[in-house]
Amino acid sequence: MKRAASGLVVAAVLLLAGCSGGGGGDRTTTAPPPSPSTASAAPAYLRVTTAAGGPLLLIDTTGGTTRITSRLGGASVTITGADGRYTEGGRVVAVVKPSADGVKMKDTAGRTLWRAKLAGGKVRIRRGESDTRYEFRHEADGRIKVKQGQTEVGDVRPLEQGAKVETAAGATVARSGTAPSTGLAVLLCLEVPPDLRAVLAAALASRL
Secondary structure (H helix, E strand, O other), X not given: OHHHHHHHHHHHHHHHHHHOOOOOOOOOOOOOOOOOOOOOOXXXXXXXXXXXXXXXXXXXXXXXXXXXXXXXXXXXXXXXXXXXXXXEOOXXXXXXXXXXOEEEEEOOOOOEEEEXXXXXXXXXXXXXXXXXXXXXXXXXXXXXXXXXXOEEEEEEEEEOOEEXXXXXXXXXXXXXXXXXXXXXXXXXXXXXXXXXXXXXXXXXXXXX
């Protein structure tokens, strides 16, 4: 009786070993789960609304082409960018040139219109090459403060879902579902003409 029981145990062990594919050619190897892909630091999509929820700015980059729909100047305009060249209705708005410390927006003659320069942990928005008009500074609470000289212009404040752009007086001028960014901070740079501001926002969102 004991020998019969022992025989059954051995048979069960052999059967389990066969099911596990111990030496067979049909053995299936489980592949490790794929590692998560690394997300690009440059957002391909940025949607900004007014405080009331109306459309203000939409930046959509697909396949190397950037499409900007902007109401920063009031009326809706569509600006298309490819290879750094941004046009609207056949007119060249700006040519964006990346640099080691930021981005430059030039006209078709190569003259620098505006540039964003990263220096000392701050972003400086310059008219031309050297005339600093605005400065962005990241605060410990997650805000991006925007100053013009010694005057505070406003800031980009984090929300539970996204961010809002406020003037120094506390008026909300824009909202977005994305975290505070220099692309949003440039909306407070009112000295920059609306079309160029839209292009600069797209360039900053991609670079800084």
